[in-house]
Amino acid sequence: MRKAVAGSPVGPFEIPVPAGARYARPVDLGLSPCVRNSTSAATHSAEGGGVLLSGDTRRGDHPASFENAACVPLRVAIRRWMRGHHGREATTEGPIGRARGAAIVTAEGGAALAGSRREDHSLVAVLSGAWNLERPAPHFASWMETALAAAPAEAGSVEGVAIDVSALETWDSSLLIFLQQGQEYCEAHHLAFETGDVPSRITSLLALARVVPEHPVAPDASRPSRIARLGLAGLASWDASQAAITFTGEVAQRGVQLLRGRVRMRWREFWVVVQSNSSGALPIVTLIALLVGVIIAFLGVVVLKRFGAGYYVSYLVGYGMLREMGALMTGIIMAGRTGAGFAAELGSMKITEEIDALSTLGISPVEHLVLPRVLGLFATMPLLVVYADLVGIVGGMGVAVALLDLTPTQFMHGMLYAVELSDTLLGVFKGTIYGAIIGMAGCLKGLQTGSDAGAVGRSATSAVVIGITLIILANAMIDWLAALLLI
Amino acid sequence: MTTAATAVEVPNAAPPLEVRGLTMRYGATVVMRDLNFAVNRGEVFVVMGGSGSGKSTLLKHLIGLLPPAEGTILVDGEDFGAADAEARKAVLRRIGVLYQGGALWSGLTLAENVALPLTEFTTLDAGAISDVVQLKLALVGLRGFEAFYPAAISGGMRKRAALARAIALDPEVLFFDEPSSGLDPVSASRLDDLILAVQASFGTTIVVVSHDLASIYRIADRALFLDIEQKTMSALGDPAELRDHPPNDAVHRFLTRSSEGVT
Numbered sequence: 089m090r091k092a093v094a095g096s097p098v099g100p101f102e103i104p105v106p107a108g109a110r111y112a113r114p115v116d117l118g119l120s121p122c123v124r125n126s127t128s129a130a131t132h133s134a135e136g137g138g139v140l141l142s143g144d145t146r147r148g149d150h151p152a153s154f155e156n157a158a159c160v161p162l163r164v165a166i167r168r169w170m171r172g173h174h175g176r177e178a179t180t181e182g183p184i185g186r187a188r189g190a191a192i193v194t195a196e197g198g199a200a201l202a203g204s205r206r207e208d209h210s211l212v213a214v215l216s217g218a219w220n221l222e223r224p225a226p227h228f229a230s231w232m233e234t235a236l237a238a239a240p241a242e243a244g245s246v247e248g249v250a251i252d253v254s255a256l257e258t259w260d261s262s263l264l265i266f267l268q269q270g271q272e273y274c275e276a277h278h279l280a281f282e283t284g285d286v287p288s289r290i291t292s293l294l295a296l297a298r299v300v301p302e303h304p305v306a307p308d309a310s311r312p313s314r315i316a317r318l319g320l321a322g323l324a325s326w327d328a329s330q331a332a333i334t335f336t337g338e339v340a341q342r343g344v345q346l347l348r349g350r351v352r353m354r355w356r357e358f359w360v361v362v363q364s365n366s367s368g369a370l371p372i373v374t375l376i377a378l379l380v381g382v383i384i385a386f387l388g389v390v391v392l393k394r395f396g397a398g399y400y401v402s403y404l405v406g407y408g409m410l411r412e413m414g415a416l417m418t419g420i421i422m423a424g425r426t427g428a429g430f431a432a433e434l435g436s437m438k439i440t441e442e443i444d445a446l447s448t449l450g451i452s453p454v455e456h457l458v459l460p461r462v463l464g465l466f467a468t469m470p471l472l473v474v475y476a477d478l479v480g481i482v483g484g485m486g487v488a489v490a491l492l493d494l495t496p497t498q499f500m501h502g503m504l505y506a507v508e509l510s511d512t513l514l515g516v517f518k519g520t521i522y523g524a525i526i527g528m529a530g531c532l533k534g535l536q537t538g539s540d541a542g543a544v545g546r547s548a549t550s551a552v553v554i555g556i557t558l559i560i561l562a563n564a565m566i567d568w569l570a571a572l573l574l575i
Numbered sequence: 576m577t578t579a580a581t582a583v584e585v586p587n588a589a590p591p592l593e594v595r596g597l598t599m600r601y602g603a604t605v606v607m608r609d610l611n612f613a614v615n616r617g618e619v620f621v622v623m624g625g626s627g628s629g630k631s632t633l634l635k636h637l638i639g640l641l642p643p644a645e646g647t648i649l650v651d652g653e654d655f656g657a658a659d660a661e662a663r664k665a666v667l668r669r670i671g672v673l674y675q676g677g678a679l680w681s682g683l684t685l686a687e688n689v690a691l692p693l694t695e696f697t698t699l700d701a702g703a704i705s706d707v708v709q710l711k712l713a714l715v716g717l718r719g720f721e722a723f724y725p726a727a728i729s730g731g732m733r734k735r736a737a738l739a740r741a742i743a744l745d746p747e748v749l750f751f752d753e754p755s756s757g758l759d760p761v762s763a764s765r766l767d768d769l770i771l772a773v774q775a776s777f778g779t780t781i782v783v784v785s786h787d788l789a790s791i792y793r794i795a796d797r798a799l800f801l802d803i804e805q806k807t808m809s810a811l812g813d814p815a816e817l818r819d820h821p822p823n824d825a826v827h828r829f830l831t832r833s834s835e836g837v838t
Contacts, residue, residue, distance in 0.1 A: 221745060265707065297710060297713035492656075540726040
């Protein structure tokens with residue numbers, strides 16, 4: 089044993105470890121950083137079967153003793169260590185912490201060991217020491233190998249394995265694992281496995297672990313071939329498009345029924361959606377539309393100035409915002425904000441069986457949940473687009489006035505000369521379509537949510553991805569039609 | 576040794592869990608007040624009471640999820656509430672909790688669920704962890720389900736898998752929140768068997784929150800009754816004893832499933 093370092097401000101602890109004990113790694117007491125450094129350094133210096141642990145447990149100026157709260161981590165750590173090693177705190181020398189002191193911890197338990205002896209035709213596994221999950225324990229197959237190699241050849245063939253636990257000190261799951269391995273090994277090698285001397289509280293657990301599961305377990309299907317995967321993906325996308333078309337049809341049908349007064353609309357929910365998508369969305373729409381207007385104007389200033397046509401920047405801002413960017417940017421914002429929100433909300437309702445509860449009452453989830461949401465978005469999108477157009481134009485005008493020799497009046501005059509009402513209406517029309525797309529993509533994905541927590545996240549993600557993809561697709565198609573119709 | 580040796584407090588002398596003067600509150604609402612009890616080592620201790628009596632809230636206090644409004648909770652004689660992060664972690668290492676719905680992590684397979692506490696708290700290598708995981712899943716009758724995700728198995732199996740996770744570290748104290756809720760009678764009784772087997776074999780101290788009478792009579796060594804009207808504990812003892820000699824009406828009504836008082 090090492091001597092406590094007299095006069096030093098650290099409290100050393102000595103933990104003698106029985107000879108022959110092997111540790112896979114230095115003992116880590118898991119102390120707080122302030123004591124860990126000195127402790128872990130000392131644990132390496134295990135000599136002659138002893139380990140010296142030392143650590144400064146002082147905290148502030150409080151006189152710390154072993155019972156002081158400041159020492160709790162140390163005390164807990166030592167207890168935990170001892171639990172693992174079946175040690176016993178014997179003595180402390182003086183108060184620990186502020187002054188000097190030492191605690192001596194005697195380890196009673198040896199390492200988990202499995203020896204062997206021969207009895208007639210069977211090998212006996214002599215288990216001793218403390219079997220603890222956190223310490224390396226023998227593996228049955230390697231024990232068997234060693235035991236067979238050590239057995240004298242003239243003793244004859246081995247017909248069984250017996251377990252001797254008379255020298256066993258303490259045990260936990262690590263012993264069960266060893267015995268379970270033994271049982272399986274002996275079964276595989278047609279050997280008898282004797283657990284006659286093992287206490288019943290151990291064997292009853294072994295028996296419990298061997299209970300056959302109630303359902304035969306089919307192993308997870310192996311990965312299908314490449315062609316099969318292609319086919320499965322094709323079938324899945326066919327199903328998805330069919331579901332999307334059915335859903336769109338159902339929403340449209342309910343919409344028509346609503347106009348005919350055959351559907352009871354939940355107006356309260358409708359107005360909640362209208363509120364959250366109008367005034368609630370204004371700040372973000374303002375920010376994005378203003379910046380988009382500014383960006384278009386910068387583009388115009390830089391490019392048009394080269395041709396001496398800086399004045400026409402007002403045309404670019406006007407056309408750009410009204411026909412394309414106002415609606416597109418608002419659509420993208422709403423897909424990220426509201427589409428994802430719808431998917432997550434309905435997805436959570438699916439998981440908590442709220443949607444099933446509606447269906448069993450004969451209430452269509454489309455009528456009750458989807459219609460107010462889609463219509464709410466459908467109604468607010470045109471308003472938001474008009475607002476985004478205005479803000480964008482103001483942003484563009486700011487840049488034009490600042491960078492070109494233009495007054496606001498000149499800018500507005502130039503823009504109104506070129507832009508027609510049909511440009512604004514085209515943008516508003518696009519926005520309305522986008523609103524329907526976002527609302528339906530969000531609600532559909534929400535209703536299609538799976539049953540685990542991750543499914544809600546996946547639904548929200550795919551609602552946004554599908555929403556934005558469809559918006560851009562719709563934008564291209566509407567522009568194409570507009571070009572054909574010369575709008 | 577140079578100076579006189581003083582004995583150090585012997586570990587495990589204090590009860591594994593002791594509650595002194597505990598008051599639980601949600602905001603200004605007092606859920607329960609003046610709770611005083613100690614759980615003995617190796618016993619099955621049941622906290623019973625009607626719905627809304629604060630059983631689950633008490634459990635959350637015992638496992639440190641909620642701080643006591645007043646009073647202290649001592650784990651192995653140490654104040655759990657006042658412990659710092661290190662000491663807390665050391666305590667959490669020694670307890671296991673089975674939540675009401677299982678609370679398996681849905682993104683992990685059963686094997687990964689059971690392995691997580693082992694990788695978090697021990698230095699075992701992958702092979703050893705896999706051995707432990709297989710043993711624990713086999714103990715709860717889920718051998719062969721290692722690669723399944725929680726969504727793919729039934730509610731009863733999920734609960735047993737959660738038990739495998741709770742006993743992964745061979746805890747000294749095991750907490751159960753309504754173990755039989757949502758289970759059919761056979762599965763519930765199977766879970767009771769498991770609780771008793773774990774207690775008998777590992778000597779684990781078990782704290783169960785329950786209002787399932789069949790299960791309470793079967794497994795409890797002692798039971799604590801939380802009285803929703805008085806907002807405090809009104810009985811503590813062997814449940815059969817409490818049924819035969821009820822200290823008050825509420826206990827009698829609860830333990831006999833009757834709506835009338837003692838005649």
